[in-house]
Amino acid sequence: MTATTRDRILDALESLLLDKGLSQVTLENVAAAAGVSKGGLLYHFKSKDALLAGLVRRLTERASQQLADSIDHGHSVAEWYLQTPNPDNAVEAVELELYRSMLATMRTIDAAKDAQTDEVQQALVEMMSSWSDGLDKEIDDPVQADLVRLVGDGVYLRALLGLPPIDPARYRAVVGRLLDR
Numbered sequence: 001m002t003a004t005t006r007d008r009i010l011d012a013l014e015s016l017l018l019d020k021g022l023s024q025v026t027l028e029n030v031a032a033a034a035g036v037s038k039g040g041l042l043y044h045f046k047s048k049d050a051l052l053a054g055l056v057r058r059l060t061e062r063a064s065q066q067l068a069d070s071i072d073h074g075h076s077v078a079e080w081y082l083q084t085p086n087p088d089n090a091v092e093a094v095e096l097e098l099y100r101s102m103l104a105t106m107r108t109i110d111a112a113k114d115a116q117t118d119e120v121q122q123a124l125v126e127m128m129s130s131w132s133d134g135l136d137k138e139i140d141d142p143v144q145a146d147l148v149r150l151v152g153d154g155v156y157l158r159a160l161l162g163l164p165p166i167d168p169a170r171y172r173a174v175v176g177r178l179l180d181r
Contacts, residue, residue: 006044009034010058013051017101018094049119056123059098060130067134077134081152082175085159100160148178
């Protein structure tokens with residue numbers, strides 16, 4: 001299957017973020033890396049924010065597929081949400097790097113902008129809401145759903161920051177208690 005121009009542009013953005021960092025993410029650099037003109041890039045993404053929001057939406061699609069695969073293998077939404085990222089797994093390591101880059105991107109968004117109207121922020125809100133909705137549907141107790149959400153977010157944040165993981169046996173006990181096992 002041939003990649004669409006839109007996919008090539010997002011692939012180029014991912015590569016630039018991972019290989020050179022946020023400072024090299026300009027519309028011109030992304031267009032050149034994708035092999036399209038700046039006008040071609042702007043046809044698909046009207047601004048740098050739209051481009052970055054497109055990457056967040058792509059990451060959301062990947063995570064949704066990972067969640068669906070996990071459910072197909074008999075896991076619950078909560079179990080998926082509470083899994084610890086494995087930086088030794090090549091795919092998960094790349095995903096962690098992309099999320100780190102997105103966090104860096106979020107820090108660069110002009111503080112004066114209204115967060116409600118910012119396209120990248122909105123894409124992140126949509127991503128987190130889609131996961132939250134699944135937890136809320138699966139777990140009857142909203143406080144329990146929030147506990148799962150907060151612990152899962154914290155574990156992922158530890159991985160994003162490169163902090164050592166929680167002792168695996170202890171974390172299994174945490175998950176067991178959260179999921180009432």
